[in-house]
Amino acid sequence: MLHLLIVDDETHAVEGIRSGVNWGKLGISSVFSAFTVKQAKDVFKSERIDIMLCDIEMPQANGLELTAWVNEKYPQTLTIFLTCHADFKYAKQALQLGSIDYILKPIPFTELEDTIQKAIDKIQKDSEQAQFSQYGQFWFQHQPMLIERFWIDLINQAIPPAAEAVRNAAAERNIPYDEAMTVVPILISVQRWHKKLTLREEKIMEYALKNAAEELIIGRKQNGQVIALESGRLLVILPADNHAEFELLLKSKCERYIEACGQYFYCDLSCYMGSLVHGQDMYAMVNQLRDIEKSNVAYNNKVFHLSDFQVRFSQHELPNMGVWAVMLKEMAFIKVLQEATAYLEQKVQQDRLDAQLLQLFFQDFQQMMYVALQNKGIQAHQLFSDSISLSFTETATRSVTNLLAWMKHTIDRAVEFLGTIEQSESVVNRVISYIKRHIAEDLSREDIANHVFLNPDYLTRIFKKETGLAISDYLFQERLKLAQELLIKTEMPISAVASHIGYANFSHFSRMFKKYTDMNPNEYRQLHQQSEL
Template structure:
C-alpha cells in the first residue's frame, strides 16, 4: 500500500483534499499532512512517502525548495504541485508533458484523482522494470542522485579523465562500473525565453524542461538520465552499444522535443548530440558540445550532431560602416538598421556567420552608433543605462536574433530621443520642470544634463538660445524668487528657507541674497512684510 503526504500552509485546503478524494479507491493506505516545510521534512524522516501533494507558495520556504530537498534525499517520491496562481497556466501545460503535474486551486478533485492515479501507475511501472542490461539498471535507476553526482564529477574533472581513476572512483562510491559501457551525451541549451519570467517562474519552466526531456528523449530507455548543468542547460545521457542505434531515431526525438519546447515552454532551444564515449571521455565530449553551442549564433531551434559539425576558418567580411556613419550623421538611422539587418541575414543564408564575426560586427556597430550620438550631443551611457537597455546589451552577442533585437532597441531609442531634442522647447521645458522639482537639492549643470541625456555644453547652448541666460543663472533666479516669497509670506526661520532653496550654508545664502537685493534676508522680510500688512 502507498502513503501520501499533503503539504500546505492553509489548514482548510488540507482538510478539503483529505475529505474530497476517494483514497481507498486509489489504493492509498495512509494520508499524512504537514503545514510547513519543516514539518514535511520531519514526516519524511519518520515515514516512507510515495507521493507528495505540495503547495508552491508557503511562508519561510517554498514548495519548490522542499521538492529539491526531497529529490536529493528521497528521490523515489513523486511530487504534484498545487497553487492558486492562474497566470502560471502555461507552466501547467508544460509540466503535463512529464511525470509530475501542476494543478490550480480550487482543486478539481476528479482531476486530482486522475493525476494521483498517473503517479501510482508510474510507481508500479518503475517497480516492475525488467533488467535492461548487466550494468544499465544499476547506472540509471539504482541510487539516481549518487549516479548524477558521479557524472557531474566526471564533467567537472573532480574525477580525472583517466580510465583507472574513473574505475576507482566508482568503486569508492559502491557504483557498479564497466569500462566497456558507452553513452551518448546530448546538450540541451535554452537560447531565449519568449515571455518575461521571474526567477521563480524560470525555475519552474526549467524543471518542466527536464521532465519533458525525460519523456521525449529518454522515452522507454528507462536507464537514461537528465542532468541540470547550469541555468538553461541540461545534459541527457543515454547508454548505447553503438552509435548506429541512435543515428536514425535520436535526431527525430530531439526535433520533437524542440517543437514541444516552443509550444509549451515559450522558448527557443537547440540540441547538440555528442558521439558515443566511455566514462573517461565524458569531460572532453561535454566541452566539445559546449563549444558547438557557443559557436551557434545563427540558428534557433535546431539539432546539431557533433560528428557532422565542422569548424571552418572564415574570412570575416565586415560591411562598410564608414558609409553607415555618414548616413547616421544625416539622420538616416532607420535605413542603417535595414542595411545592417540585411547584411546579417545574408550571412546566415550563406552559412558564413560565426561567433567571431558576430562579435566584431557588434563592436564596430556599437562604436559607430556612439560616435554618431556624441556628435549630436547625446551621452550614450546615460541614454542606454536603463535596465531594459542593459539586458539587450548583455545578450547582444549570444545570437544573430539577439543582435538584431539589440540594434532595433538601440536605434529605436536613439531616434525617439533625437526627435525630442530637435524641438529645443521640449528639452528646455523638461529642464525647467526638473529644476523646480529639485530646487532644494545641490544641483549641478552635469546633474541637469544627465536628466535629459545631453552633453552639458550642448544643453547649455540650447537653453541659453531659448531662455537668454545660462542654466546656472536661471537656477539662481528661481531660488532667489522662492526665497523672497517665503520670507514675505511665511514665518519660516531664515535658516530653513536657505535649506529649502538649496543652500546648506546659511552665511553663503545671506551673502548671495544681499548681493542681488541690497538687503540681507532679515531686512527684506521686515520691509516687505510691513508693506503687505
C-alpha cells in the same frame, strides 16, 4: 572458500569420499564428517556448512529428515543425496527437498566432483543474485543522485579522464560500470525565453524541461540520465544503440522535444549531439559540444551533430561601417538598421556567421552608435543604463537574434531622444519643470543634464538659445523668486528659507541675496512686510 559436511553412518564411505575427491580443485577449504543425524546437527551449530553430502538410509533418523531440518534452520545449505537404492520414492522426496542431485553408491568420484561443482556454481549464482537484490533496493532509492554525481564529476574532471580512474571511482561509489559501455551525450541549451521570467519561474521551467527530456528523449531507456548543468543547460546521457538507425531516431526525438518545448515552455533551444564515447572520454566530448553551442549564433531550435558542425571560413568579413556612420549623422537610423540586418541575415544564409564575427560586428556597431550619439550631445552611458537596455546589451552576442533585438532597441531609443533634442523647446520645458520640482535640492548643471540624457555643454547651449540664460543663472533666479515670496508671506526663519531653496550655508545665501537685491534677507522682509500693512 566453502565448507562441506559428509553425513554417513558408514565410516569407510566417509573416508573414501574424503580421500577420493580433489577438494582443492573445487575450492572446498574444510571438509567435516558426521556419522549420525545428531552429530550432523552439532556440526551445523558450530560451523557454517555450504554443501552437505548426506546418506539417506541411517539409523534413528534418515537423511531426508535431516535435510528437512537443515532446510528450515540453514536454508542456504545445498544438499546432495547419497544412497544404495534407486528408489523412486526416495528420488521424489529428494527433489521435493530441493536437493542438487541424487547419486547412487558406489559413488563415481568424477560424477561426484561434477555434482559438487554444480552445487558450487549455484551457491555463487545465488550469492550474486542476493547481492544484486540487496544492491538493487539501494540502487532504486539512490540511483539518480549517485549516477548524476558520477557523471558531473566526470564532466568537471573531479574524476580524471582515464579508464582506470573512472573504473575505481565507480567501484568506490558502488556503481555498476562496464568499461566497454559507450554512451551518447546530448547538450541541451536554452537560447531565449519568449516571456519575462523571474528567477524562480525560470528554475521551474528548467525543471519542466528536464522532465520533458526524460520522457521524450530517454523514453523507455531506463539507464539514461538527464543532468542539470549551469543555468539554461541540460546534458542527456544515453546508452549507445548499435543499430544503424539509432542516430536518425535520436535526432527525431530531439526535434520533437524542441517542438514541444517551444509550444509548452515558451522558449527557443537547440540540441547538440555528440559521438559515441566511453566514460573516460566524456569530459572531452562535452567540451566539444560546449564549443559548438558557443559558436552557434545563427540558428535557433535546431539539432546539431558533432560531425556536421564545421566552420567553413577562416577570416571575418566586416561591413564598411564608415558609410553607416555618415548615414547616422544625417539621421538615417532606420536605414542603417535595415542594412545591418540585411548583412547579418546574408551571413546566416551563407553559413558564414560564427561567435567571433558576431562579437566583432557588435563591438564596431556599438562604437559607431556611441560616436554618433556623442556628436548629437547624448551621453550614451546614461541613455542605456536602464535595466532593459542593460539586459539587451548583456545578451547581444549570444545569437544573431539577440544582436538584432539589441540593435533595434538601441536605434529606437536613440531616435526617440534625438527627436526630442531636435525640438529644443520641449527639452527646455523638461529642464524648467525638473528645476521647479527639485528647487530645494542641491542641484548641479550635471544633474539637470543627466535628467534629459544630454551632456552639460550641449544642454547649456540649447537652453541659452531658447531662454537667453545659462542654466545656473536661471536656477538662481527661480530660487531667488521663491526666497522673496517666503520672506514676505511667511514667518519662516531666514535659515529655513535658505535651506528650503537649496542653500545649506546661511552666510552664502545672505551674500548672494544681497548681491541681487541690494539688501540682506532680513532687511528685505522688514521692508516688504511693512509695505503690506
